[in-house]
Amino acid sequence: MKIRLLPVLLSSILSGGFAFAQQTPQRIADAELPSLLTIYRDVHSHPELSGHEERTAALVAKELKAADCEVTEHFGTYDDPKLKAYGVIAVMKNGDGPTVLVRTDMDALPVEEETGLPYASKVVAKSDEGKDVHVMHACGHDTHIAAFIGTVRALAKLKGQWRGTIVFVAQPAEEIGTGARALLKDGLYDRFGKPNAALGFHDKADLQTGHIGVTEGYTSANVDSVDVTVRGVGGHGAYPHKIKDPIVLAAEIINAWQTIASRENNPLDPIVVTVGSIHGGTKRNIIPDEVKMQLTVRTYKKEVRDKALAAIDRIAREIAAAAGIPPERAPIVTVRKDEVCPAMYNDPELTKRLVGVWKKTLGDDNVEIVDPTMGGEDFSEYGLPDHSIPAVNFHFGAVDPAKIDEYKKEGKELPSLHSSKFAPVPEPTIRVGIIGMTSAVLELMKK
Numbered sequence: 001m002k003i004r005l006l007p008v009l010l011s012s013i014l015s016g017g018f019a020f021a022q023q024t025p026q027r028i029a030d031a032e033l034p035s036l037l038t039i040y041r042d043v044h045s046h047p048e049l050s051g052h053e054e055r056t057a058a059l060v061a062k063e064l065k066a067a068d069c070e071v072t073e074h075f076g077t078y079d080d081p082k083l084k085a086y087g088v089i090a091v092m093k094n095g096d097g098p099t100v101l102v103r104t105d106m107d108a109l110p111v112e113e114e115t116g117l118p119y120a121s122k123v124v125a126k127s128d129e130g131k132d133v134h135v136m137h138a139c140g141h142d143t144h145i146a147a148f149i150g151t152v153r154a155l156a157k158l159k160g161q162w163r164g165t166i167v168f169v170a171q172p173a174e175e176i177g178t179g180a181r182a183l184l185k186d187g188l189y190d191r192f193g194k195p196n197a198a199l200g201f202h203d204k205a206d207l208q209t210g211h212i213g214v215t216e217g218y219t220s221a222n223v224d225s226v227d228v229t230v231r232g233v234g235g236h237g238a239y240p241h242k243i244k245d246p247i248v249l250a251a252e253i254i255n256a257w258q259t260i261a262s263r264e265n266n267p268l269d270p271i272v273v274t275v276g277s278i279h280g281g282t283k284r285n286i287i288p289d290e291v292k293m294q295l296t297v298r299t300y301k302k303e304v305r306d307k308a309l310a311a312i313d314r315i316a317r318e319i320a321a322a323a324g325i326p327p328e329r330a331p332i333v334t335v336r337k338d339e340v341c342p343a344m345y346n347d348p349e350l351t352k353r354l355v356g357v358w359k360k361t362l363g364d365d366n367v368e369i370v371d372p373t374m375g376g377e378d379f380s381e382y383g384l385p386d387h388s389i390p391a392v393n394f395h396f397g398a399v400d401p402a403k404i405d406e407y408k409k410e411g412k413e414l415p416s417l418h419s420s421k422f423a424p425v426p427e428p429t430i431r432v433g434i435i436g437m438t439s440a441v442l443e444l445m446k447k
């Protein structure tokens, strides 16, 4: 009798049955942290640029295989066929039930690290433009990777508490906004199933460690990239009456664009029009033939986006016409199709449900509703343009609360994401990432 019971006991231990009934995301996170911190420091000191995540992807794939996932590597198809994709898709099956997608990003930024940390990056790599650039995990995607691996390990151990299929997605090229699209283009949902929900997370550079922050509804913006060439008729700088000056024209157009948000639009629907680059001319006394500008345009709602882009085109053309520019020299306005990212919409119902879970798991005071931003995040792609897949991208705090107080007292701004001085406090940051994601998945897939 006793001998017969042994295999039963063993199998329930292995499947996370009653012997591990006391396992919780918190306990597993604590147990896994030493090994995850080693992984974190390794990834931090070996950052890779967007589209070049070869080493990182291999490391993630190895960890996911070790956690008993079915792993597909080199997943993704970029619009540019020359680019190699390093997407890693890992499927964890546990009987019938819902499918939930869990995503981390993997790429780093061309920033020279100035944190002074012992494991700071010293990496220099070739950019896609052929320049040598320093590389740093300045957006904290390394904390996401460590928390993601921790989540995979936790959910493997907690199989007794959930059912269904988890599709773990380690996504390349978030910083250039093309990675999620590349995975979907390669048939992510055809090959691995369309999920019932999609979950993502991002560290936050002004939120204290131990806290989760989330926004209901729009949380990051539609990002559009627009190139504008203002054309005039160049000539000598001393004879402005004989030319059509594209520099004065560009200045008028830039100021008029600012009235799109302030005069043409409902002020409750934000629009940002930023001219981030402007180039024209070669010398003080030569009026050039043209001025080139690069814009980033941020909005939330589709109708507001369409209106803003149309107004940018209309204003450029009509101011040029008013200056006497002939129609064949009208400004050329191009909305780029390759550098675009939809707004992130946190499904309100799902967000409310998860806030309830996090408050129970972490305590009421450790869950904050945070303001949306006009930043971009391509996790939005996974919800599809019609938001038919409920998705939530939540934040976890990365900053020591004492440091937040100190900076506030001194009236200083904390180092932001993408800053060379951004240094998340690894242990509590990764811990809350694991607990937040694992408890969210358990809620959506519970038995």
Ligand SMILES: [Zn+2]
Pocket: 139, 175, 417, 418
């Ligand atoms: Zn970033």
Ligand SMILES: [Zn+2]
Pocket: 139, 140, 141, 174, 202
């Ligand atoms: Zn980021």
